[in-house]
Amino acid sequence: MNKIKVLSIALLTSVTIGHAQDINQAKSAIDAEQFEKAKTILKSIIKAKPSNGTAAFHLGNVYMIQNNIDSAKIYYQKGLAGSEGARLNNIGFGLIDLDKGDQTAAQEKFALATKDLKKKDVEEYLYIGRAYMYSLKPDFKKAIEVLNKAKAINPLDPQVNLALGNAYFGDKNQNEAYSAYRNAYSSDNTLIRAKMQLGVLLKGARAFTEAIKAFDEVVAINPNYGPVYREFAETYYLWGRNEPSKYRMYVDKALTNYEKYLSLTDYSLNSRMRHADFLILAGEYKALEAEANKMVELDKVNPRILRYLGLSAYQNGNYDVAISSLESFISNPANRVIALDYLNLGYAKIKKSISPEGVLLDSALFDKGLLDVKKANEMDAVNSSNSLSEFGKKLYEQKLYKQAAAIYEIAVSNKESKSYVLDNFYLGNSLYFDNTGKDVVKPDPIALQRADLAFGVVIEASPKTQEAYIYRARTNRLLENDELMVKNYEEYVNIVTAKGPEELAKPAVIKKIVESYNTSAASYANTDKVKAKEYFNKTLAIDPTNQYALDSLKALK
Template sequence: MNKFKILSVAFLASVSVTQAQDINQAKKAIDAEQFENAKSTLKSIIKTNPAEGTAFFLLGNVYLIQNIADSAKMTYQNGLTAKDHAHLNQIGLGQIDLDNGDVVAAKAKFELAKKEMRKKDFEEYVYIARAYMNASKPDYKSAIQTLNLAKERSGQEAQVQLALGDAFYGEKNQNEAYAAYRNAFQADNSMIRAKMQLGVLLKGAKAYTEAVTAYNDVIAISPNYGPIYRELAETYYYWAANVPGRYDQYIKEALSYYEKYMALTDYSLASRMRHADFLILAKDYKALEVEANKMKEIDAVNPRIYRYLGYSAYENGNVDLAIKSLNDFIANPSNKVIAQDYLYLGLAKIKKGTSADGATINPALFNEGVASIKKAVEMEEYIANDLNEVATKLYGQKMYKEAAALLEIAVTNVESKNYLIDNFYLGTSIYFANANVTADQKPDFVALQKADTALGNLITGSPTTQDAYIYRARVNGLLEKPAMMIQYYEEFIKVVTANGAEELAKSSTKAKLIEAYNTIAANSSDTVKAKEYFAKTLAIDPANKFATESLKSLK
């Protein structure tokens, strides 16, 4: 009987060691972003030993990473019944509370988890800190406060230092983040992620050459560590965006590295969705369409697939499929709709409602498109950056009212990279839409006032842009404000003169100067001033009929 007891204890010990190894294997798979592998390992542990609460917690975490919140919640709840480490699942449920905006409930669950900690335990603090960081609205300050408690117990522990690095990085504290990542790798040189994050810091500082060198150092140590290739892909993507001359070369590199990342992680639906998100960033819509259709084969009812189908269909010229896919996606109340969904739906409707040459338009469909785009910019102001290309195409087709409708939305974001040029196009599109109205029509004074404001915004931001003044003068002429009209013509003359002889010699500039001189003269009650300005016209164009005839009448 004693021998049997000894053998039983030995057997249980070996099972415990084996499962600890399996848990560590799952943790390594999660770190390597091999999420399907991790799920398989954790489900196997739960099946053979449902008393292991850590397995439930880690599985729930993977579900959250993959945005499967319902499965995560169910897994955490089941984990609360486990015999060992059940309290970790309170942390997972706390993160779900944070995602739902219920901070009070989250903190209550975190406190329940803390109550089960022993004197030297620190992992709970790390997990709570990561819950704060991984929440839909990250709270890096609370994460740092929590990790400071972990430091009191085990300050040199690599996991604590890695988490601190991530928290400081989220706080945009580059120096503290660098020190923490360095300390983490020094404490445990098998912690490849910590070394990788040193390169991520360089990427964030736009030191792309140095970042790539840092990543290559990581590859030399661990060539099969998948996340390093994702970081390389993202680095080359940002590099491409910042060096337009090498865009095609660097985007090709980015896509190649992302394919390698996929090969070293998995081709699950969740991974394919991450790939699809990257293809959108890289604007490889042909590849996006292929990926979307592959995802459809895996799970035809997954709603996010309709997003990818909608985006790729629009970019590849199939506006009917784009409208249908995005309408289906947005109509589902359980979907998390983002600004880009409304942007693409709006663009698709505008494209469908406008003939290729701009000669005909479906006003109802166009207005629906504008309404969707307005909703997109209300959700995310940065979307305003994407309107310039479409608006200027309409402008080029002389669809001035339609261009103005988009540009009016675009200029609501004063931080947009196109803010000044969009104001120029807004002001001039409204001017052109009203410049040639028939005798029985009246200009749209409300719209013209918007044009005046837009051109004023341009002048404030770029006071040497001479055309802003002449168009503002023309707009004020249509507004029947002669004093303001003359003021802006005079300012145009000053700016052109200040720009030097080379500018004054241009034929286009001469034509605008003649317009300014003649208009100022014609609207002046001062005969001497009028003669002076007509004389300036004749100095440029001695045969100018308007100036010649006007001077005769003044005599």
């Protein structure tokens, strides 16, 4: 009987060790971003032992990473009923509460996870800290607070130090992040992610050469560690953005490294989606369209594929596909719609409403597109502003001034935009030119008053922008506001005069000075002949043969 007992204990121990090894294999796969592999391992553990709450928790986490909340909930719920690691699943539900913005409910779940902990337990604090970081609404300071509780229990725990490094990095504390990553790698030199994160810090500091060198060191240790190639890709992309003259070279390197990353993780739909997100970031829309069509072959009903098809179709000029794809994606309430979805849908409608020659074909469709663009700006004004400026400029260059003005009106609603002043200039110009066309029977005073305000913004922010004065003067001429017209013409002349002889010698400037004097003189012709003559004589001083000034002076005598 004693022999049987000993054998039974040995068998039980070997099974327990086997499960632990499988869990560790799953953790390694998750760290390597091989999520499909991790799911396979974890599902096999749960199949062999349905009461394994730890495996259920990690499987739920993988589904959360893949944005499959419903499946995550199923496994967290299953894990709560487990015989081991059950309490961890409260953390999973707490993360879901954090994503909803329900801090109180999340803290209640976290309290359940940490209730009656043993003195040396740190795992629960580790995962709570990660939950605060990985939430859609991250709270890095709270993560640091929780993780420091774990560090107080075990200062050398490598995973705790790695998580602390991530929390400090998120909180923009580079020094503490570096110290934490270094401590993590010192405690466990197989924890290659900690070493990689030291390179990520350099990438964040735009020390691109040093970052690449750091990632090369990771590759020298383990050339099959997939995530490092993603970091290579992102670093080369940022480097290219930082050095426009070398952009193409660095983006090509970025794309090559991202392909390497995919080959070492998996070519699952979720991996392809991560690749698609990077292609959007890099502006590689031909490649995005190819990737989207590959994803369709894997899953014809996944809604996010519609986003990729829509974005790539718009950028590649296939507006009908863009509109149908993005409308289908946005109309599904289960999808997490972002500003970029509405922005590209609006742009696609506007582009379709205009012929390649710059003729407005469908004003109703344009207006629908404009509403989508406004919606995008309401959702995310910061990231929409640059795009709006560029899009408005294209309409302006096509001489679609009314339509350009409508776009710039949305753009200037964000006063924090880097292009706020320039957008106001183009808004004013668009409104002015829209009221000076051949087909204009009578200028629109409301539109012109708006133009005047826009030029006023430019002048207040940049008082030496001479073109703002000349166009503001012209706008007030249309408004028949002679006083403001003359005032702005005078300001124009004063500014270009102050810039010196070189500026005054420019033919375009001379022409505008003549315009300023002649138009101001004409406004005084019926009320102050002395003033009128003074201005006409100023014209003749720089353009002695100016026929309008000569004829007008004769008429005034």
